[in-house]
Amino acid sequence: MNVFGVDIGGSGIKGAPVDLERGDLAEPRHKVLTPHPATPDGVAGCVAEVVEHFGWSGPVGVTFPGVVTGSTIRTAANVDKGWIGVDAAALIGERLSGMPITVLNDADAAGIAEMTFGAGRGRKGAVIMLTFGTGIGSALFTDGRLVPNTELGHLELDGHEAEKRASTKAKEDKDLSWEEWAHRVRKYLAHLEMLFSPELFIVGGGVSRKAEKFVPLLTDVRAEIVPAELQNNAGIVGAAMAAAAR
């Protein structure tokens, strides 16, 4: 069965029909640039454009880079604050002639996809998926079940929010070397390990494509650390899976 998945990111809004048996895109994805500011109306219009590009009609799953309860947006750390309190499924559904819309946190979506089709397949115990990008997203699983909206990127690290110190945006803004950045990520993982004692960390986001540059530097952490396998498409696949599970 195919279900449509859309991933709302800071730079692009990407989507495609997803083949849920294979956990992969059924067609090459379509991407439009995220409007700035990323207001609810502007972003909802872009989501509709991506879905309509495929002539799709049916259930649609959508990721959002903030806390989502039901389908209401509760936080917007790196997008327009006008999202807070918005029923995102209702807003997007209006643009798509009433198609059923499911909305969930972006890292939760990526984690769901990795746990079924990627690096977390069959893994028991506590597993933490982290997405490194503009912010740091987190998804916590116990025996394969998601604890939604964990927001571990906002824990404190060296007197600052962890995502301000250890996201890939922080690496770029401060022009950190792989060693300097890995040092911060290592400290962050050690803190998470102290709190949650996971069996496994899955490191995702665009940077997972360069895993060999920094994963070997993440020493002194007991848990296994592996790069995400679905890379750029994890959010789209997880969004479609969440829509299908409703």
Ligand code: BGC
């Ligand atoms: C948000 C999270 C999101 C993460 C990655 C954080 O700033 O609070 O909800 O998952 O960025 O986009």
